[in-house]
Amino acid sequence: MLENDHTLNDLTLKANDGSFKTNDRFLKALAHQKLDRTPIWIMRQAGRYLPEYRELRNKVKDFLTLCKTPELATRVTLQPVQRFPLDAAIVFSDILTIPDALGLGLHFVENEGPQFRRPLRTAKDIEQLPKIDPETELRYVMDTIRMTKHELSTRLPLIGFAGSPWTLATYMVEGKGSKQFNEIKRLLYCEPALLHQLLSHLTQATIDYLNAQIAAGVDALMIFDTWGGLLSQTHYFSYSLNYMQKIIQALLLKQPHKKIPIILFTKNGGLHLDEMAETGCDAIGLDWLADLQHARQRVGHRVALQGNLDPATLYANQPTIRSEVANVLRAYGKGSGHIFNLGHGIPPDVHPDKVGFLIEAIHELSPAYHSL
Ligand code: CP3
Numbered sequence: 001m002l003e004n005d006h007t008l009n010d011l012t013l014k015a016n017d018g019s020f021k022t023n024d025r026f027l028k029a030l031a032h033q034k035l036d037r038t039p040i041w042i043m044r045q046a047g048r049y050l051p052e053y054r055e056l057r058n059k060v061k062d063f064l065t066l067c068k069t070p071e072l073a074t075r076v077t078l079q080p081v082q083r084f085p086l087d088a089a090i091v092f093s094d095i096l097t098i099p100d101a102l103g104l105g106l107h108f109v110e111n112e113g114p115q116f117r118r119p120l121r122t123a124k125d126i127e128q129l130p131k132i133d134p135e136t137e138l139r140y141v142m143d144t145i146r147m148t149k150h151e152l153s154t155r156l157p158l159i160g161f162a163g164s165p166w167t168l169a170t171y172m173v174e175g176k177g178s179k180q181f182n183e184i185k186r187l188l189y190c191e192p193a194l195l196h197q198l199l200s201h202l203t204q205a206t207i208d209y210l211n212a213q214i215a216a217g218v219d220a221l222m223i224f225d226t227w228g229g230l231l232s233q234t235h236y237f238s239y240s241l242n243y244m245q246k247i248i249q250a251l252l253l254k255q256p257h258k259k260i261p262i263i264l265f266t267k268n269g270g271l272h273l274d275e276m277a278e279t280g281c282d283a284i285g286l287d288w289l290a291d292l293q294h295a296r297q298r299v300g301h302r303v304a305l306q307g308n309l310d311p312a313t314l315y316a317n318q319p320t321i322r323s324e325v326a327n328v329l330r331a332y333g334k335g336s337g338h339i340f341n342l343g344h345g346i347p348p349d350v351h352p353d354k355v356g357f358l359i360e361a362i363h364e365l366s367p368a369y370h371s372l
Contacts, residue, residue: 022154026088027219030261030282030304032337038329038366039087040359041159044345045080046092050352052079063108064100067093070143077148081156083352084359087339088157088220091148091213093141095163095224098205099172101137102129112176119175123191126198132205134212141209142216149217160218162210164225164266165202165247166240169195181230188239195239203243207250214251214260222263222285223247229268236272245279252280263306267344270295277302288343292331305332306339309358314342314350318357325361334369
């Protein structure tokens with residue numbers, strides 16, 4: 001039986017009246033199980049392109065206040081899944097919560113992105129990083145997960161996440177976003193042992209953080225390696241992938257019974273698909289530079305694939321969006337194991353109706369690729 005997307009979309013229906021349906025397409029696709037159509041969610045689906053997000057955001061001091069107030073973060077998490085028939089929700093938070101909990105003084109400067117008041121500048125800064133307890137310093141994230149799970153019940157799966165140790169380190173060492181990444185590269189070439197020490201510390205913090213997210217109730221996890229693509233092949237393996245693999249292996253050891261699937265996303269990581277597929281992850285997220293057909297041939301049945309429409313497609317008119325969606329679906333081809341997504345976050349100036357149209361196009365075009 002096909003599910004009725006309207007009831008799924010309507011979170012005002014009380015879960016305890018028994019009238020809601022469980023939408024597990026996203027989890028089924030991760031497990032390569034048969035489906036009626038391709039599931040979709042969107043990176044940064046809760047964000048500035050939504051007027052209801054901007055309205056709530058304008059009522060509070062800043063973005064971090066939204067993240068750190070579980071009632072509000074829960075509302076924002078639910079906004080996109082209340083408006084659109086998406087197949088998963090993602091916890092509203094940020095990858096930089098860990099560096100913030102480590103005491104670096106995170107703040108967001110309007111139109112400039114994240115900055116740290118106390119970036120890592122000396123060996124001592126790195127050696128003295130504290131150990132964090134996710135249920136203390138990051139309790140607000142766990143509370144958001146618990147509240148959101150309560151609201152969603154089993155209607156939709158909830159994705160938890162963290163940044164890769166390498167990506168967190170780039171922000172912590174640079175002190176903010178960067179174009180050149182000279183500081184972290186300087187550390188890599190001049191003091192590699194110190195960088196490894198930092199990455200090991202972040203790896204342990206991330207393992208604890210993600211285990212706490214699992215305990216709080218997330219249904220899947222995603223690791224965002226936004227800056228892994230800056231590294232040469234060998235450096236990618238030793239400074240980025242190696243630590244993501246340690247995280248995945250540690251998570252797998254802790255959950256012998258209930259397996260929480262893990263998606264690995266290295267932006268610009270298309271060259272490393274074989275090695276990524278060997279980490280023990282369940283899926284690889286692809287940016288739009290990767291060719292989905294080629295990627296599928298490379299990874300075979302080892303992992304599912306997520307992606308990879310160019311986010312800028314959403315500036316186009318409906319026929320263009322539709323034909324680009326058709327191209328992505330055709331590139332993956334028949335069968336389960338594909339989760340539709342953009343190749344990176346949705347731009348803040350996209351009209352929300354474009355998202356509605358994108359989802360309609362997937363609903364219309366993807367059943368032809370499935371046999372249920
Ligand atoms: O996807 C979702 O809807 C969940 C929420 C989420 C956010 N950030 C919310 C956010 C997730 C998964 C992230 C991950 C994240 N954060 C990454 C990895 C993914 C990626 O985009 O590559 C990175 C590198 C960050 C760090 C970060 N946070 C930057 C560089 C910025 C500024 C750029 C921007 O878009 O403004 C943020 C802010 C941020 N994180 C916003 C949101 C909704 C915008 C905040 C606002 O101004 O309201």
